[in-house]
Amino acid sequence: MQSVERTFELLELMADSGGEVALSDLAEQSGLPLPTIHRIIRTLVNNGYARQQPSRRYALGPRLIRLGETASRALGSWARPYLAELTEITGESANMAVLDGEQIVYVAQAPSPHSMRMFTEVGRRVDAHATAVGKAVLATMPADEVAQLLARTPMSPKTENTITTIESMHEELERIRARGYSIDDGEQEVGVRCFAVAVPGAPAGAAISISGPEARMTRISTDEVIPLMQRLASSLSAELSASA
Known part of the structure; x- marks a missing residue:
């Protein structure tokens, strides 16, 4: 052993x-x-x-890739019922993503029924600093680990709203910890807004999110949707722990 x-x-x-x-x-x-x-x-x-x-x-x-892909598929299958519930209630696309190295990889999605909706391909990899899911995961990590991770990855701007310095990111993560959720306000794509919460105790760091056009997302009450997302994230965490 x-x-x-x-x-x-x-x-x-x-x-x-x-x-x-x-x-x-x-x-x-x-x-x-x-x-x-x-x-x-x-x-x-x-x-x-x-x-x-x-x-x-x-x-x-390279053999670790197969293990990681299999684990991601399994994690995605557990997440889908929770994401489907989130989409049914909010009407917006729901995603689950995990931290893999320095990037965030999407492992599951429940698409919005709207004709104008956000679609993120499962398996897509994005930089953590420019997404709500990435920032939600980073907020669960010690500050020194966050600094090391961001130092290994150029914090390139995706839009004019992207946070591009480690100092600004630490300030943002403090705000996320205080309120319990993260926001991507046009930081990855112009005109897109996203809310995310971390899945407590998830392996490798994980978060769930809802995203959609800014015009619709601004009408969503965070006082209502964030407690729902936190409840679903906690339920998913409990299922993951029970299966471990």
Whole structure:
């Protein structure tokens, strides 16, 4: 069991380092002896879960993609009934997304019945800083982890409303923590508004959201819809915990 725990610890450290790291860095961060780390990493390389770069640094391997995709599909299947309820009540498209590395990936959606609606393809990857789901997840993380993640990803502007500095993002995350939900007010796409809440205790960090044209979304009462979203997120979290 100890070696399994150590293996997962090293994989998570590699992911936290942006997917590529030197053995000496793993030793410093984990406190494990270098021979132990080398033995575990060689096993991961031999099985395709890690690979050695020409620089002799080690990166996450391609076989992890299949595991991640399967886990995302399973997570999406659990989320769909909750998203369908959210769409039925609000009339807007509902999504679930998870943090994968430095980006947010959408894993499930319930589309709005309106002819003019927001459609986000399941599997789409976006930068966390420019989306309500991304900011909701970031708000659950310690400030130092947020800073490290954002430092690895250029905070490029998607629209003129996009937050593009780490300092401004920390201020935004404080507001999100205080009110319990995040807003994307035309930060990813002009004319689109989105509300999101984190799924408490979800693996890898997850959030659910509703999004739609700004003209309709401004008529939605946050006093009514946010408690609904928080209730659904808590129910989904409880189901995920029970199945673990």
